[in-house]
Amino acid sequence: MRKGNLKLGIVGTNFISDWLAEAAAKVPDVELYAVYSRKQETGDGFACRHQIPNVYTDYEEFLQSDIEAVYIATPTYAHCPQAIEAMRHKKHVLCEKIMAVNEREAAAMFECSRQNEVVLLEAMRPDFDPAFRLVEENLPRIGRLRRVTMEYCQYSSRYDKFRAGKILNAFNPELSNAAIMDIGVYCIHTLVRMLGMPQEIKAFSTKLENGFEGNGIVMMQYGDVTAEAVYSKITESVNPSIFLGEEGSILIGKISQPDTLEIVFRDGRREAIPYTPAKNNMVYEVQEFVRLVKEKCIEHPYKKYSLDTLRVTDEARRQNGIEFQADSVL
Numbered sequence: 001m002r003k004g005n006l007k008l009g010i011v012g013t014n015f016i017s018d019w020l021a022e023a024a025a026k027v028p029d030v031e032l033y034a035v036y037s038r039k040q041e042t043g044d045g046f047a048c049r050h051q052i053p054n055v056y057t058d059y060e061e062f063l064q065s066d067i068e069a070v071y072i073a074t075p076t077y078a079h080c081p082q083a084i085e086a087m088r089h090k091k092h093v094l095c096e097k098i099m100a101v102n103e104r105e106a107a108a109m110f111e112c113s114r115q116n117e118v119v120l121l122e123a124m125r126p127d128f129d130p131a132f133r134l135v136e137e138n139l140p141r142i143g144r145l146r147r148v149t150m151e152y153c154q155y156s157s158r159y160d161k162f163r164a165g166k167i168l169n170a171f172n173p174e175l176s177n178a179a180i181m182d183i184g185v186y187c188i189h190t191l192v193r194m195l196g197m198p199q200e201i202k203a204f205s206t207k208l209e210n211g212f213e214g215n216g217i218v219m220m221q222y223g224d225v226t227a228e229a230v231y232s233k234i235t236e237s238v239n240p241s242i243f244l245g246e247e248g249s250i251l252i253g254k255i256s257q258p259d260t261l262e263i264v265f266r267d268g269r270r271e272a273i274p275y276t277p278a279k280n281n282m283v284y285e286v287q288e289f290v291r292l293v294k295e296k297c298i299e300h301p302y303k304k305y306s307l308d309t310l311r312v313t314d315e316a317r318r319q320n321g322i323e324f325q326a327d328s329v330l
Contacts, residue, residue, distance in 0.1 A: 005029055005030060006031065006068055006069055006290055006293060007031050007033035007066055008024060008030050008032055008067065008068070009065070009069070009070045009091075010032070010052070010071050010073070011036045011059075011062075011073065011074055011082060012036075012073035012074045013035065013037045013045075013046040014073060016073045016096060017035075017046065017071070018050075019280055020073065020096075020286070021050040021052075022280055023280045023282035023283040024283075024286050025050065027286045027287055027290060032051070032052045033054060034053070034055070034056060034065055035047050035052050035054070035055055035056070037056075037057060039057065040055065040057050043055040059082070059085070063085065063089040063091060064089070068293075069091055069092035069289070069293065071094045071096070071123070072094070072096060074096075075176065075177070076098055076100070076101055076176040077101060077175055077324070079096070079099055079100055079105075079109075080100050080105040080106075087109075087116045087118050092118045092119040092293050093120045093121070094121050094286070095120065095122055096122075096123045097122055097185055097186075098122075098309070099122040099310075100310060101176045101181075101327065102310060102326060103307060103310040103311050105326060106307055110303055110307070114299075117296070117298060118298070119289070119296075119297065119300075121288070121289050121302055122305075123282070125256055125281055125284070125285060126189065126193075126255060126258075127189070127193065127288075127302055127305065128281075128287075128288050129258060129281045130275070130284070131252065131261055131275055132194075132258070134261055134273050135243065135250055135261065135273075141263060142247050143245040143246035143247030143248065144246045145225055145245050146244055147225065147242075147244040148191060148195065148227040148228070148241075148243050149230060149239075149244070150186070150187035150191055150241045151187065151229075151231070151240070151241050151242075152186050152187050152232075152255050153183075153231060153235050153237030153239075154233065155233070155234065155235060156171070158170040158171060159171070159234055167210060171208070171210070173210065173211050173213075173324070174325075176325070177212065178213040179215050179216055179233045180213060180216055180218070180231065180313055180317065180322070182233060183231040183232065183233055184231035186231075186256050187218075187229030187241070188218060189309040190255060191227050192309050192312060193308075195227060196308070197308050198220035198222055199221050199222060199223065200220070200221040201219070201315050201319070202218070202319070203216065203218045203219070203320055204216060204217050205316075205320040205322065214232065215231060216231060216232075216320065217229065217230050240252055240260075241255050246266075248265035248266050249263070250262070250273075251263075257281045258275070258277060258281075260272070261273035
């Protein structure tokens with residue numbers, strides 16, 4: 001990395017890219033340098049919103065520009081080919097979750113990262129939000145851990161249109177979309193990061209009329225600890241995520257962007273864990289990405305979390321008959 005700011009190019013212009021651009025603008029070591037969009041008008045609009053000087057509609061020209069890193073926020077099926085092409089151009093890659101369709105794709109992406117000596121990082125917000133470090137620090141206070149429930153059920157803003165007969169990308173399984181890939185991954189990733197790979201996996205899903213997985217649950221057994229990932233794009237949950245120990249529980253409000261942390265002890269006492277959430281917690285992933293790039297940290301612990309997560313999602317999809325085109329590519 002050259003002295004000064006990391007020149008970042010953004011691939012994709014949806015609302016997630018807006019959030020990332022807003023977060024990156026708050027990190028002094030990042031310069032929003034370029035955006036790639038298939039449509040000039042869309043790219044121009046995004047660039048105007050975020051004061052980005054360069055707009056490209058040709059991916060090769062985008063990669064040949066002066067950008068040093070790219071953030072990829074396209075549909076899941078495009079992550080692997082776009083990331084690999086960027087890394088072959090010696091660009092560092094921050095790839096939106098879920099980083100790949102399956103473990104095989106992710107392994108190929110990390111191998112490309114190693115060969116080209118660039119950083120590849122999955123933009124998985126719970127990995128970087130300080131809230132989860134506070135949870136880990138407080139786990140001993142609730143005694144022997146017995147059960148963990150990670151829950152993320154969010155009624156999609158696009159589901160009403162689906163119910164009205166209009167299928168948008170968010171509910172199109174042909175784009176390697178499913179509730180487990182979009183929403184459930186937060187729960188599964190947090191579990192494998194904090195507990196490791198489970199000894200046993202049992203998965204259940206509900207599918208919509210077009211075959212799209214609307215919600216599901218993945219049961220994960222860890223010896224004497226039972227864990228579950230509960231997720232949905234077609235219902236709204238009021239439940240927190242919970243670490244349940246013999247002496248009490250830790251409750252987390254909103255797993256993707258924690259807003260409250262609380263301990264409830266077995267005797268009924270309640271204690272808030274002091275925590276001030278960021279308005280946009282994507283700033284933490286950008287900061288860590290910049291650090292890894294500066295330190296040339298190609299092999300980092302987040303790699304294992306991403307691969308383990310995909311091992312679990314691959315098995316859960318297999319059990320529920322959720323198959324994508326990329327699964328059959330040799």
